Amino acid sequence: MILLVPFIGALYGMLAVIFGAFGAHALKKTFSEEQLKSFETGVKYQMYHAILLVVLGFNFGFNSSLETYIVYCFIIGTFLFSFSIYGLCLSAAKGKKLRFLGPITPIGGLILVIGWGLLLYSFVAEVI
Structure with missing residues (x-):
């Protein structure tokens, strides 16, 4: 898990540059x-989030389930x-918008918000 996280971060970063x-x-x-x-x-x-994953991958010890959930x-x-x-934009440009992707975007956004909330909680819990 420890090496997989920065790997995924680097992959996301590389794809972000290409895209x-x-x-x-x-x-x-x-x-x-x-x-x-x-x-x-x-x-x-x-x-x-690619950059964040690389940073977390090198800073988390993955000793707790909270770090894994984040x-x-x-x-x-x-x-x-x-x-x-990407799917919505590409399909719309081709004239065949994949509408089922529409609800997926805010679900992904909500999961990102939860990740940030859990990260915030991990900082607060460490101080208390």
Whole structure:
């Protein structure tokens, strides 16, 4: 688990750079301005959480289930949030919007919020 977390963080980071470049160059011609902004939001959130996963992977000892839950929230939440946005944008640009992805984005966002809440709790619990 200890090496898997920074690996996933690095993978998410690498994909964020690739998707960001793809969006800025290849998709700029086919996406509307709104779709491009949504796509960029997915890339930003993916990169923020990629960096966070690398940092947590090297700082957590994974001695508690709380640390594991935090990391799972960030891995799963990022995947659901960002990749559902990518799917929505790409499918809409092709004229066949995958509507089932719409509810997945806020679920991913909620899981990210839970991860941040658990991380905050871990800091508070350590002080108390």
